[in-house]
Amino acid sequence: MTHEHAPRVNHRFDPLTINRLGLWLFLVSDASFFIALLSSRFFVVGTSTPEEVAQVLGLSLTILLLLSSLTAYRAEAAAEHGDVHGAKRMLLATMAMGIIFVFGVGFEWHEAFKHFPPSTAFGTVLFTLTGVHVTHVLTGVLTLGFVYFRVRNTDSIGDNQWAVEGAVKWWHFVDVAWVFIYPTLYLLK
């Protein structure tokens, strides 16, 4: 290849810059999907919430997801500071809480079917919002599991630093989505 045809490489675009900007762009686009779904609640049923909504379960799920954000944050911090064993422990804890959250939503659905099945207006909103969100939670658990799989037999994070950071950022995004879903579904009157 002659010099004239050599590709121009701009070294200011390092891989980490590209990765972070790309992930943020994706998160913003996914957030717009949640905003559309959240707004649909007000078009379909206004602000009214049935009395049968499981308030304590909703609060418990919220606290669980917030706690999982702390363990995810600690996993990233441990990885950044070279504590690979701490990172692995925190990744596992985050995944465990994510799985408990999924079962919690499953229980919520079991109860919701009795009071407001998907054929009702509120049921449509609840099953759609929680369904889309729990799908994100599942993908988050799978992503964290993939990252854990990559580092499980290593003594250093090495090239997996971005993998941990990206998976953890995705998990926090799922948490941010729930921060708005929880009051929208459970607390409004």
Next chain:
Amino acid sequence: MHKSIQETLKTGWIVIGILAVMTVAEFIVAIAVDDKAILFALLLIAGLAKAWLIIQYFMHFGQLWEHISDAWFGMLSDDPEADGEED
């Protein structure tokens, strides 16, 4: 400058503490306030504040500006070294 692991973990505990208090406060406010409009406004403010805490401290939103700056000036740059053109 990077924070020490202790400082980083302390930040995490403080943020999660504030988030927990705000979540319980939301729950109590939802029980106590009957006015729909006021309740909606209070929950929206609380939700935005909680989201900001997570985005700012857990997702490190601040570091994004440095990358945007890098990308922007990288696109504008005619510096041969920055563009990888050595001659």
